Amino acid sequence: MRFLHTADWHIGKKLHGFGLNKEQDDAYKQILNIAETEKVDAIIIAGDLYDRAVPGEDSVKQLNSMLIDMNLKHKFPILAISGNHDSATRLHTGSEWFSATNFFLNTKVSQSTTPIEIADTQFFLLPYFEPFEAKQYLQDDKLKNVTEAMVKLVEKMQANFDPNKKHVLIAHFFAAGSEHVDSETQVSVGGLNAIPVDILSPFDYVALGHLHGKDALHAEKVKYSGSPVKFSISEANQTKGVWIVDTDPFKVEFKPLTPTKDIRILTESYETLTSPDFYNQQNCNDFLSIQLTDSKIIPNVMQSLREIYPYIINLERANGPVLTDNKVADIDPNLDPMTLLKKFFKESTEEDMSETQEKWAADTLKTANKEVN
Amino acid sequence: MRFLHTADWHIGKKLHGFGLNKEQDDAYKQILNIAETEKVDAIIIAGDLYDRAVPGEDSVKQLNSMLIDMNLKHKFPILAISGNHDSATRLHTGSEWFSATNFFLNTKVSQSTTPIEIADTQFFLLPYFEPFEAKQYLQDDKLKNVTEAMVKLVEKMQANFDPNKKHVLIAHFFAAGSEHVDSETQVSVGGLNAIPVDILSPFDYVALGHLHGKDALHAEKVKYSGSPVKFSISEANQTKGVWIVDTDPFKVEFKPLTPTKDIRILTESYETLTSPDFYNQQNCNDFLSIQLTDSKIIPNVMQSLREIYPYIINLERANGPVLTDNKVADIDPNLDPMTLLKKFFKESTEEDMSETQEKWAADTLKTANKEVN
Structure with missing residues (x-):
């Protein structure tokens, strides 16, 4: 089994007011090319397909086109989950029909413990979740945090493990010990909501989404793919791309993407x-x-x-x-206002005030003094 | 061919602040029952599935459940279009997958001229559209209004008519000569945007959505189904329901729905x-x-x-x-304020003012007079 691991597409994301849809379209085309060249058996998208719970119509159109192109036109099986930026309910729309063409889109915790089998591998698709949802599904009100829920969920997944198959988890969370930059919406900085990597050891590979850099976590079989596009200045020095993962024998290889607009x-x-x-x-x-x-x-x-x-x-x-700056600091604030202004004007413009400008300044100063007294 | 014709579900609609989701769920169950009892070959929903372009998450969940129940669970083919209340782009999500299970959801004018064939009938699914969309599709900038666009569209549909089949149009617009009530969002009250019924004569039946009363239009083969639930006081006297239509021999029958909360x-x-x-x-x-x-x-x-x-x-x-009211009108406004107040108090409460109340009134009047002078 060979699959492509990507995540955090954030369709609809804006960068300081600039739309990124062209960059995202271009990154998508490169991802599709890699999938074709590498002849992958499936494409994993580990959450945050959209940037917002209620994406704009343009974003809906853009993501829909990509999914149709990948799955219906190019016949790639897709394994996707909702992330914390997605509305699970909205993203869920249509997913009951998608599975007929091997497009599996999980948006509920309850769907995560039933594996999806493709070739030699069982995939467990765990969407981003809030503790209350896990409590409800696991019928356990005593669960104190996401890690405790995760332990129970992994147990339930293991109960469905076929020992003759490989086991891959697809999830969207903050892994303890990972490094993050300011562009990621933090569920929690470490602490209760960060999940320790060691509880993921039953899996042959864990395809994570949430953090935007591929190097956020240093673990052989638990990886963030990072986003396909840079979303913040803090990501300026990251190399964006996707992982190509072989399950047997196990092998991961990073395939970089070339930004159109870095x-x-x-x-x-x-x-x-x-x-x-x-x-x-x-x-x-x-x-x-x-x-x-x-x-x-x-x-x-x-x-x-x-x-x-x-x-x-x-x-x-x-x-x-x-x-x-020294030159400005040199100006003595005890000087009379007109002298101060003239000095400041010269520092700023490297020219003296003209006679007219000086007259305007004097008049304004006179008016201002009148208002004060 | 026998089909059920409904429209204007307006999932998410509120009535003076009251949610209608229970009423809509109940109407849905009755519609499904009728479809089963009447053994229809398809269910038509002629637009305005949602009440708003951006429905709430609860509404998304509710409509999705109904569609899954009808099409995937009960295996009814569905023929649906977007109405003026729907966002065509959002509603479109997933429709490329839906058709595999005979759920046809058209949201673009360009889809309308290719018939969907079920049994002996060709269905043409024309969503609500704005003139610019028709101009673009028909590549005709001279089209002055919706009626001119409609004439051209009907011509294109007729070019695809199989003479051995029946022809049904599903559309969402204001038909000229129909009567409407204040609960319907009017695209236009008659005039340029109202479509004359005679241009629809090539069809064996036209299943319309937009107006909420089944009696809005009096034409044998061009009908509004009306909404399944009353959405306004102006609809209080309407009987809600669905049409059961047989194509051969042609027959229409109205099946009323019983409101849970009238x-x-x-x-x-x-x-x-x-x-x-x-x-x-x-x-x-x-x-x-x-x-x-x-x-x-x-x-x-x-x-x-x-x-x-x-x-x-x-x-x-x-x-x-x-x-x-006469009694109040009887009071002479030229009386002094205290007498006026006492009379008004008696008219309103059918009691005389108590001594304390009279003192309060006198004090207040005194203060008020002081402020005036």
Whole structure:
């Protein structure tokens, strides 16, 4: 059995106001290509298919097209679960019909302990769940947390193990000991809701979703696939891709995806950033977090940088805020207001105030003084 | 070919704040019973399956259960379309898989001209559509309105007619000449968006949705089924039900549904309404619009009536507002304020003001006068 493991598609996700649907479509096409080239027997999507419980109509159309393409057109069996971003109820729609074409979409804990068998492997599809749902299904009000529920669920799954088959768990949770970045919605940072990896030892492989980096967890047979697309600046340095997993003999291989529009951090001076020698070497259409190394004030900095780099998602000063800059700090705040203003104007614009500007300032100051007295 | 024609289920609909899910579930069970008893070959649902484009999770669960029950459990072929209340995109989810079990759900105009054949009949499933969608599909920018689009669509359907079969159109629109009540969301009151019935003459039967009364249109072979449940006081006097249609020989028969909780108008005096002789003969748990025949003021009238009739959805005076009542009109507004108040108090409560009440009124009047001067 050879399968492809992906997760966290987050269809509908926006990045600082920019839609990611083209990037997601492109990543999908690459995933499909890998599935075809690697001749996988199934595609696993371990939760968070959508970014929101109530996705927009465009997102519904986009995910539906992908699922139809994979399952009905390209005939790949799909093993999918709902994640914490999905509405289990909404995502469930149609799933009673999907299984006829080997598209298995589990959205209820109660579905998780009955294996789905494909070739030499039993797959257990456990959607993201809240403790109350496990309590209800396991008829045990004493379960204190997700880990206790998980222990019981694994026991029930094991009771259905066929010893002649391999056993794969598909789930969506925070595994204890994994590293996460700020783009993941944290159910809980460690503590009660993090599930220890050792209770997953009965499985030959655990295909996880929830964390967006493939390296979030370091375990041979328990892996996050990570998201197919970068969703945050904190993911800028991650390599996105999917796992190709063979069950017999066991083997995992990471297949990277090439982003159409990368997320990158540029730490440079304004002069460098605006120099053609520099930007002609750049993919200026990437999503960029710019860390300016300058310490002086630059008028209209965002506007002028956006003319070269239209998809700036973040602009910061690499060396801290401009106002703690020495030149500005040099100005004595005890000076009279007009002198202070003139000095500040010169620091900011590198020009003296014109006679007219000085008259405007004096008039405004006079009015302001009148209002105070 | 024998089929059941229903429409306008409006799952998720609320009536003056009261949920109707129980009534809808009960109507569904009756519809299923009729389908079984009448041994129909298919069930038609002519649009507005949901009440809203984004139905709540409870509504999604409810409609999904009904569809699963009808199609997967009871094996009835379903022929359904989206109505103006549905989001075509959302409702479309899963439909590529549904057809494998003879559940045909059309949400796009482009699907409407390809017939679905069951037994001796070709069904054309035309969802509710906006003119731009028809223009796009028909590649004709000159289409001025829905009727012009409809003429073209019918032509395209006719081109696919098998002369050896019967031809049934399933659609969701406002048919010119039909009568409608205020509970229906009007696409347009007559005029450009109303479709003349004569252009539908090529069909052996037209199963319409949109208007909620079965008698909205008087045509032998073009019928609204109406909604299975009353959704408004304006529907209080309608008989709800479904049509059973035979294609050969052609025959239509109306099968009424029994409401669990009816909507009724009670035009009675307060004395009658609160008399056990009267209310013990009533189904007090119906949704009631009460038209009080009294002309005098009744303190806390809604509160006291709700103790007997918990589901009052409307309370009005049958003979117009109380304040135009003769006794009140008799009071001369030129009297001094205290005399006026005393008279008004007596009219309202049928008692004189007590000494304390009179003192309070005098004090309040004094304060009020002070504030004016």
